[in-house]
Amino acid sequence: MERFAELLDRLVLTPSRNGKLTLLVDYFRAVPDPDRGFALAALTGGLDFPAVKPAMLRTLVTERMDPVLFAYSYDYVGDLAETVSLVWPHRPRREGGPAPTLSDIVQELATASRSDAPARMAGLLDRLEVPGRFAAIKLATGGLRIGVSARLAKQALAAFGNVEVTEIEELWHGLHAPYMELFAWLEGRAAKPESAAKALFRPVMLSHPVAEGDLEKLDPADYSAEWKWDGIRVQVTCESGISRLYSRTGDDISGAFPDLMEEMRFEGVLDGELLVGDPTEQTRTFGDLQQRLNRKTVSKRMMTDYPVFVRCYDLLQIGDRDTRSLPFAERRKLLEEFVGRLPPERFDLSPILEFEDWKTLEEMRRNPPHPVVEGVMIKRRDSTYVPGRPKGPWFKWKRDPHVIDAVLMYAQRGHGKRSSFYSDYTFGVWSGDPEEPELVPVGKAYFGFTDEELRQIDKFVRDNTIDRFGPVRAVRADRNQGLVIEVAFEGINRSTRHKSGVAMRFPRISRLRWDKPTVEADRIETLFDLLGD
Amino acid sequence: MNARDLLHPRPEGLYCPPGDFYIDPVRPVGRALITHGHADHARAGNRAVLATRETLDIMAIRYGEDFAGTAQAARLGETITINGVRVTFHPAGHVLGSAQISVEANGLRIVASGDYKRQPDPTCAGFETVPCDVFITEATFGLPVFVHPPSTEEIERLLKSVAQFPERSHIVGAYALGKAQRVITLLRQAGYEKPIFIHGALARLCGYYESRGINLGPLEPATVEGPGRESYAGEIVIGPPSAFVDRWSRRFPDPIACFASGWMRIRQRAKQRGVELPLIISDHADWTELTDTVRQTGAREVWVTHGREEALVRWCEIEGIAARPLHLVGYEDEGD
Numbered sequence: 001m002e003r004f005a006e007l008l009d010r011l012v013l014t015p016s017r018n019g020k021l022t023l024l025v026d027y028f029r030a031v032p033d034p035d036r037g038f039a040l041a042a043l044t045g046g047l048d049f050p051a052v053k054p055a056m057l058r059t060l061v062t063e064r065m066d067p068v069l070f071a072y073s074y075d076y077v078g079d080l081a082e083t084v085s086l087v088w089p090h091r092p093r094r095e096g097g098p099a100p101t102l103s104d105i106v107q108e109l110a111t112a113s114r115s116d117a118p119a120r121m122a123g124l125l126d127r128l129e130v131p132g133r134f135a136a137i138k139l140a141t142g143g144l145r146i147g148v149s150a151r152l153a154k155q156a157l158a159a160f161g162n163v164e165v166t167e168i169e170e171l172w173h174g175l176h177a178p179y180m181e182l183f184a185w186l187e188g189r190a191a192k193p194e195s196a197a198k199a200l201f202r203p204v205m206l207s208h209p210v211a212e213g214d215l216e217k218l219d220p221a222d223y224s225a226e227w228k229w230d231g232i233r234v235q236v237t238c239e240s241g242i243s244r245l246y247s248r249t250g251d252d253i254s255g256a257f258p259d260l261m262e263e264m265r266f267e268g269v270l271d272g273e274l275l276v277g278d279p280t281e282q283t284r285t286f287g288d289l290q291q292r293l294n295r296k297t298v299s300k301r302m303m304t305d306y307p308v309f310v311r312c313y314d315l316l317q318i319g320d321r322d323t324r325s326l327p328f329a330e331r332r333k334l335l336e337e338f339v340g341r342l343p344p345e346r347f348d349l350s351p352i353l354e355f356e357d358w359k360t361l362e363e364m365r366r367n368p369p370h371p372v373v374e375g376v377m378i379k380r381r382d383s384t385y386v387p388g389r390p391k392g393p394w395f396k397w398k399r400d401p402h403v404i405d406a407v408l409m410y411a412q413r414g415h416g417k418r419s420s421f422y423s424d425y426t427f428g429v430w431s432g433d434p435e436e437p438e439l440v441p442v443g444k445a446y447f448g449f450t451d452e453e454l455r456q457i458d459k460f461v462r463d464n465t466i467d468r469f470g471p472v473r474a475v476r477a478d479r480n481q482g483l484v485i486e487v488a489f490e491g492i493n494r495s496t497r498h499k500s501g502v503a504m505r506f507p508r509i510s511r512l513r514w515d516k517p518t519v520e521a522d523r524i525e526t527l528f529d530l531l532g533d
Numbered sequence: 534m535n536a537r538d539l540l541h542p543r544p545e546g547l548y549c550p551p552g553d554f555y556i557d558p559v560r561p562v563g564r565a566l567i568t569h570g571h572a573d574h575a576r577a578g579n580r581a582v583l584a585t586r587e588t589l590d591i592m593a594i595r596y597g598e599d600f601a602g603t604a605q606a607a608r609l610g611e612t613i614t615i616n617g618v619r620v621t622f623h624p625a626g627h628v629l630g631s632a633q634i635s636v637e638a639n640g641l642r643i644v645a646s647g648d649y650k651r652q653p654d655p656t657c658a659g660f661e662t663v664p665c666d667v668f669i670t671e672a673t674f675g676l677p678v679f680v681h682p683p684s685t686e687e688i689e690r691l692l693k694s695v696a697q698f699p700e701r702s703h704i705v706g707a708y709a710l711g712k713a714q715r716v717i718t719l720l721r722q723a724g725y726e727k728p729i730f731i732h733g734a735l736a737r738l739c740g741y742y743e744s745r746g747i748n749l750g751p752l753e754p755a756t757v758e759g760p761g762r763e764s765y766a767g768e769i770v771i772g773p774p775s776a777f778v779d780r781w782s783r784r785f786p787d788p789i790a791c792f793a794s795g796w797m798r799i800r801q802r803a804k805q806r807g808v809e810l811p812l813i814i815s816d817h818a819d820w821t822e823l824t825d826t827v828r829q830t831g832a833r834e835v836w837v838t839h840g841r842e843e844a845l846v847r848w849c850e851i852e853g854i855a856a857r858p859l860h861l862v863g864y865e866d867e868g869d
Contacts, residue, residue, distance in 0.1 A: 013809045026697060066851060072844045073678045077799055086678035419790055419807050420782045470805050
């Protein structure tokens with residue numbers, strides 16, 4: 001358990017992706033089965049112990065120490081799991097037997113009932129040290145929140161076994177904790193696991209962005225084009241009566257979309273965009289779709305107000321027949337027939353765009369007919385469906401980003417290589433009375449600039465600090481002085497979390513406007529106009 | 534004699550009326566008794582100073598030879614009488630030269646702990662329990678959440694990380710007096726023999742520790758003039774905590790920020806400071822050490838100073854020991 005606890009502690013504080021990968025790979029290398037498999041399950045959200053609740057921990061700890069001292073402690077630390085792990089009365093290990101392993105803990109918690117869960121949890125905490133107690137509590141109450149996605153864990157597995165991450169994704173849903181056969185394969189001790197499980201995820205095919213000069217070399221006649229819809233990529237899988245909805249990285253998101261699942265009564269695998277609306281009437285914004293994302297449960301009301309549908313653009317399987325090795329044009333024909341038989345309020349076809357040359361397509365890309373279009377997709381007619389991101393067959397050609405001029409308001413120190421630089425910037429635009437405008441923060445950006453520009457902004461921040469809050473500095477920003485930055489972003493949503501009422505998608509700094517007076521920065525109304533509703 | 538007549542707080546610091554002296558005054562006074570060399574306890578400008586040899590030397594290094602009108606060295610365990618008040622310095626285990634001060638008159642003994650710890654520290658004399666009537670304790674880490682692990686385990690974590698990320702440098706934030714030298718010594722005891730790179734602010738105090746017989750092994754200045762940029766990869770660099778924010782840290786390749794402090798027990802603290810590898814190494818007593826020490830002194834009354842007083846006062850009440858917070862101003866609650 002100690003090694004798992006140490007891994008969690010390091011992951012929480014390691015900001016860099018490569019650093020996290022190193023920690024994960026080293027852990028998989030150093031820790032034997034079945035512990036590493038349970039750790040993998042914990043990291044990928046595959047463990048659930050409904051019998052343990054946070055309130056129970058509070059009761060357990062106040063039975064063991066003065067409630068006033070506990071209250072002072074909790075007040076100071078602010079996190080229940082951490083407080084309990086720290087104040088839990090220490091008992092020498094030999095009293096409670098040897099320290100439990102991660103597998104022991106999983107076993108103990110998985111078999112606990114509502115009534116004996118408190119005693120079991122207390123027994124475990126008695127036998128662990130501080131880091132182990134923290135890890136056990138986080139494990140038991142769910143939600144590790146350590147900044148590691150299931151995707152990153154799978155990438156670490158791929159690096160550990162020197163295989164493609166798509167291979168792991170394809171196998172993933174047929175495997176179960178503690179993943180012994182997976183590790184055996186990754187270590188070269190056994191063949192790749194074969195799964196008899198149905199409705200598994202098929203790794204998706206991805207595209208490259210169109211770069212300068214790319215298209216000139218290509219013959220438009222070889223390519224087919226479609227709108228690029230601003231939803232989320234999904235894979236709809238129905239096999240032998242089992243249905244699953246997967247995200248593009250293979251996370252099973254079926255639970256959040258019962259309205260769609262109900263209509264998934266066919267045998268086949270579709271690739272498409274999940275959107276909100278009724279395709280026969282209207283396609284709604286990404287902001288509306290967000291209402292439905294990242295939810296464990298969904299209310300009736302939510303399903304009525306924000307119904308989802310899939311705009312299909314590829315077909316990977318019909319019945320028993322794997323169609324991925326067919327050329328795109330043939331798959332498309334099969335797709336058209338297939339979707340024609342599905343309920344029209346839940347499934348429709350992504351239309352094919354007619355164009356003669358790249359210039360025509362460029363025109364269409366620049367002037368999309370619909371606000372939920374974020375560009376065009378270009379696919380080679382003879383391309384087979386291959387997992388990953390092959391160079392050549394598929395391109396995405398995005399609409400140009402929106403830009404606004406904003407004023408730098410706060411700067412925060414970065415991490416790792418940037419730990420001595422103020423590199424995370426909160427910027428604002430003008431709002432309120434035009435005579436007496438005020439800056440209101442509208443977003444945060446931490447990339448888009450060169451190293452040289454970073455040094456310049458850092459110097460500006462240090463020279464113009466007016467207040468400090470821990471690692472954050474407030475900088476001079478008023479009508480007479482301040483730094484104007486041009487911010488590029490992909491779109492804008494309504495947000496109740498931000499004071500301004502809007503949140504930008506994918507904001508980054510596109511230019512530093514040292515030349516521009518702050519009064520000439522944009523006003524909040526410019527952003528409201530982009531909401532598209 | 535009432536304990537408050539022997540020692541009580543004044544704006545200048547803790548004052549002893551019959552002896553006419555102050556302990557760790559925050560403003561210049563006639564006669565000052567100083568527990569240790571940290572800047573919030575040892576200040577310049579007093580007319581007469583009584584402290585251990587090491588504390589006097591450290592004050593001279595920090596403030597110049599003329600840091601006080603006159604300076605007298607107190608030997609540990611030796612009693613000095615000042616205006617009829619018997620004063621004895623005892624080791625506090627905090628940093629080199631640190632002492633508790635026992636003040637005794639008319640059969641009443643008060644011990645002012647200064648800052649102290651009980652964990653073994655190879656760079657200074659270990660804490661000595663002094664039985665007393667009133668114990669004045671610090672409470673920097675006066676909450677049950679603070680239980681410091683053995684410092685040797687923390688050093689092992691640092692060395693493991695150095696092995697795990699050989700392409701990066703590890704910058705350890707550590708206070709220039711005490712913590713830095715302790716971390717270096719712990720590294721040496723763990724078998725780390727390579728040169729350790731130190732920030733300029735540490736150089737004189739490290740030199741002084743060496744002159745007092747504490748072997749710190751090969752140290753090299755972490756300066757641009759030194760070895761080339763790449764050569765810091767895989768190295769350990771030690772600097773004062775403020776140096777993280779400083780442009781100084783930019784010369785190191787993709788550094789891992791480490792911080793040696795008792796505060797690193799709390800994850801959010803580490804996160805806020807951008808620390809990637811927190812090392813829970815403290816020069817102050819943790820909760821267990823504080824409560825054990827209070828018990829061991831046998832004091833019937835406890836006065837609690839700088840830190841989180843309320844929890845320790847509450848604990849004393851539960852234990853049936855009279856306790857009150859002693860509101861002294863001018864000391865750092867956060868230093869470690």
